[in-house]
Amino acid sequence: MDLDGDGALSMYELEYFYEEQCQKLDNMAIEPLPFEDCLCQMLDLRCKLTNVFFDTFFNIEKYLDHEQKDQFSILRDSEGESPEVSDWEKYAAEEYDILVAEEAATVALNSPY
Structure with missing residues (x-):
């Protein structure tokens, strides 16, 4: 935002x-x-x-x-x-996981090895 x-x-x-x-x-x-x-x-x-x-x-x-x-x-x-996880917390965790995976893929593509 x-x-x-x-x-x-x-x-x-x-x-x-x-x-x-x-x-x-x-x-x-x-x-x-x-x-x-x-x-x-x-x-x-x-x-x-x-x-x-x-x-x-x-x-x-x-x-x-x-x-x-x-x-x-x-x-x-x-x-x-x-103890229940809210919908927002679930959404934020999923989006964070996607972001981490995308960044890892970008690093792997730009790696000289």
């Missing part, structure tokens, strides 16, 4: 990804939340709710689930210790 590579997510970068979600919502005849309101919600999230943060910008179905779910139940769910 760090489009300019400065190591931080700016409001402009978040808005860039949120605009795509808004287009999807418009196509579904759902009025999107104004970006400023969405940003306030994201800034209020606790660290254990990173899946909600990324779903907001990348996964429209889960975003809608979060929007329709009682916010207090989300907080309650996040406070309990769960």
Whole structure:
């Protein structure tokens, strides 16, 4: 999400990804939340709710689930210790494995041996 590579997510970068979600919502005849309101919600999230943060910008179905779910139940769910791996953690692990494999293949192709 760090489009300019400065190591931080700016409001402009978040808005860039949120605009795509808004287009999807418009196509579904759902009025999107104004970006400023969405940003306030994201800034209020606790660290254990990173899946909600990324779903907001990348996964429209889960975003809608979060929007329709009682916010207090989300907080309650996040406070309990769960040995279960979240969908986001599974996705991140899979993407990391793919990235490592691609880099290994690139190194192997560029190796003089």
